[in-house]
Amino acid sequence: MTLASSWRTKHQRLNLTGEVCPHCGVKLFPPRDVCPHCQGPAKTEFHFKGTGQVYSYSTLYNAPAGFAYAAPYVVALVKLDEGPLVTAQLTDIDPEQVSIGMLVEMVTRKTYQDGDDGLIMYNYKFRPILARAYA
Ligand SMILES: [Zn+2]
Secondary structure, three states, X not given: OOHHHHHHOHHHHHHOEEEEOOOOOOEEOXXXXXXXXXXXXXXXXXXXXXXXXXXXXXXXXXXXXXXXXXXXXXXXXXXEOOOOEEEEEEOOOOHHHOOOOOEEEEEEEEEEEOOOOOOEEEEEEEEEOOHHHHO
């Protein structure tokens, strides 16, 4: 990701801002301005709570350049409480302990550093939350 695109998508990435379709009520993430459900224009901002559960996941042992410090790590498909599926890295958990259906919440973490004094990227990740938080 370039610095320019990083800046452009910062609001969306750090606040989990998507859209809600005014016609059928479907929630969209990432925002795409056209509802995939009813094809109507959907430009109303919607802020997701950032909580959901692990829908599927895979553990990556060979990280691409720039991510080696984090390997092994888990990339999961998280089903947000509001419905959409988002792909994100899991954090604060041993890869062995990840399971389908695990409750997770969004946190903002450093995801990439380009050298010692290079560009530092921040993005959302998800970490486990205790079941009692829902009780
Ligand atoms: Zn719609």
